Amino acid sequence: MIPKGIGPRLALVALALGAVALFSEPHRGPFVKLDARELGMIVDSEVDHVTPAELAAWIVEGRSDYRLLDLRSPEEYASYHIPGAENVQSPQLAGYPLLPGEKIVVYSQGGIHAAQGWMLLRALGFQGVYTLFGGLDGWTDEVLYPAPPPGDDPKARARFERAAAVAAFFGGQPRAQAGEAAATSQPVLPKLAPPAAGPVVPAAPRGKKREGC
Amino acid sequence: MNAPLYKYGLFGDEMSLVIAFVIGIGFGFFLERAGFGSARKLVSQFYLNDMSVFKVMFSAIVTAMLGVTYLGWMGVLDVDLVYLVPTWYAPQVVGGLLLGVGFVVGGYCPGTSVAALSTGRVDAMAYALGIFAGTIVYGEGYPAIKDFVNSDARGALTLPEALNLPWGVVVFTVVLIAVGGFYGATLVERRFGGAK
Numbered sequence: 001m002i003p004k005g006i007g008p009r010l011a012l013v014a015l016a017l018g019a020v021a022l023f024s025e026p027h028r029g030p031f032v033k034l035d036a037r038e039l040g041m042i043v044d045s046e047v048d049h050v051t052p053a054e055l056a057a058w059i060v061e062g063r064s065d066y067r068l069l070d071l072r073s074p075e076e077y078a079s080y081h082i083p084g085a086e087n088v089q090s091p092q093l094a095g096y097p098l099l100p101g102e103k104i105v106v107y108s109q110g111g112i113h114a115a116q117g118w119m120l121l122r123a124l125g126f127q128g129v130y131t132l133f134g135g136l137d138g139w140t141d142e143v144l145y146p147a148p149p150p151g152d153d154p155k156a157r158a159r160f161e162r163a164a165a166v167a168a169f170f171g172g173q174p175r176a177q178a179g180e181a182a183a184t185s186q187p188v189l190p191k192l193a194p195p196a197a198g199p200v201v202p203a204a205p206r207g208k209k210r211e212g213c
Numbered sequence: 214m215n216a217p218l219y220k221y222g223l224f225g226d227e228m229s230l231v232i233a234f235v236i237g238i239g240f241g242f243f244l245e246r247a248g249f250g251s252a253r254k255l256v257s258q259f260y261l262n263d264m265s266v267f268k269v270m271f272s273a274i275v276t277a278m279l280g281v282t283y284l285g286w287m288g289v290l291d292v293d294l295v296y297l298v299p300t301w302y303a304p305q306v307v308g309g310l311l312l313g314v315g316f317v318v319g320g321y322c323p324g325t326s327v328a329a330l331s332t333g334r335v336d337a338m339a340y341a342l343g344i345f346a347g348t349i350v351y352g353e354g355y356p357a358i359k360d361f362v363n364s365d366a367r368g369a370l371t372l373p374e375a376l377n378l379p380w381g382v383v384v385f386t387v388v389l390i391a392v393g394g395f396y397g398a399t400l401v402e403r404r405f406g407g408a409k
Binding site: 007010011014015017018019021022023024025026027028031 | 272275279281282283285286287290291292293379380381382384385387388389391392395396399
C-alpha cells in the first residue's frame with residue numbers, strides 16, 4: 001500500500017512546482033489571429049499582387065527593397081527560379097527570417113501555394129506581402145516568352161519590343177507570332193545563369209515608362 | 214524534438230492508433246489499480262465516505278497541468294497545439310448533469326466501465342449496453358436537439374483565456390485548490406467514515 005505520509009509530501013511538491021510555475025510563460029507556436037474582413041477587402045481590391053512585368057522591371061532596375069520568395073520545392077528551385085528569389089517551403093514560412101516592414105513577393109508555379117503563403121504571411125503580421133500574379137507560369141508567359149501583339153497598333157508594338165528586351169535580359173526570347181503555340185506551349189526555361197545583375201536597363205522605348213511603380 | 218508529436222508529423226495515422234492503444238491500456242490498468250474498476254468504490258464518492266475519485270482525478274489534473282506547463286516553458290511542447298475539446302456552456306452543463314446521474318445510478322463513468330468490463334464485471338457489461346443504447350438514442354434524437362447541442366459555442370477555451378489571467382497564476386491557483394481540496398476531502402472522509 002501507499003506509505004504513510006506520502007500524500008502531504010506530494011502536496012508539498014505540487015505546491016513548490018506550482019509556485020515556480022507562477023513565473024512560467026509557455027512557449028507558443030506560430031499561432032496567429034486573422035482580421036478576416038481586412039484580408040477579404042485586400043483580396044477584393046486586388047492590391048495584393050504584382051504583375052510579372054512589374055517584378056521584371058524591379059529586377060532590371062536592380063532594386064533591392066523587396067524580398068522574393070520561391071515557395072516551390074528545392075528541386076524545382078534548383079532547375080529554375082526568378083533571379084534573386086530565395087527558396088522557402090510553406091511549413092518554414094512561419095520561422096523564416098523576414099522583417100516586419102519588408103516588401104515580400106511570394107510566388108509558386110501557378111498561384112495557389114503563393115496565395116496560401118500570402119495568407120500565412122499576412123496572418124503573421126507582415127503588411128507588405130504580394131503574390132506574383134500568375135506565378136512562375138505567368139512569369140514564363142509574359143516575361144520570358146512574351147507574345148507579340150495581334151494587331152498593328154504601334155503602341156502595342158513598342159510595348160512588345162520593350163518586353164522582348166526584358167525577355168532577352170532574363171535569358172528568354174519573344175515568341176515569333178501571337179498565335180504561335182507549337183514551339184512555345186512548353187517553353188524551355190532558361191539555364192540558370194542569371195544575367196549579370198545590376199541596373200542593366202534594356203533599350204526601352206522612349207516615353208513609355210509605365211512599369212516599375 | 215517538439216510536441217505535439219502527431220501534429221508535427223513525427224508519426225502517421227497507424228502509429229497514432231498503436232500509441233493510443235498503448236496509452237489506453239495503461240490508462241485502464243491504472244484506473245483498475247486505483248480501485249476504479251469497482252462501482253462500489255466509485256459511488257462511495259457520492260456518499261462522501263471515500264473521496265478516492267476526487268483525489269485521483271485532481272492529482273491527474275495537477276500532474277498533467279504541471280507537466281504541460283513545464284514542457285511548454287522549456288519549449289518542448291507547443292501548448293497552443295494541444296487538442297482541446299471545444300466549449301459549449303449550456304449543452305455541456307446539461308450533458309455533465311446527465312453523466313453525473315448516470316454515474317450515480319450505474320456506478321461507473323464511461324472510462325471506468327470499460328476498465329471494469331475488462332475484468333469481467335457483470336454490472337459493467339450492463340453499463341456498456343446502456344452506453345450503446347444511450348448512443349443510439351442520442352444519435353436518433355439528434356435532429357430534435359441539434360439547435361440546443363450547438364448553442365452557446367465558445368470554441369476551444371482555456372482557463373487563462375476565460376478568466377483573462379496569466380498562465381502561471383492559473384496554474385498556481387489550481388494547485389492551491391487541489392491541495393486544499395485534498396485536505397478537505399480527507400476531513401470529509403473522516404467525518405463520514407469509511408476511510409482509513
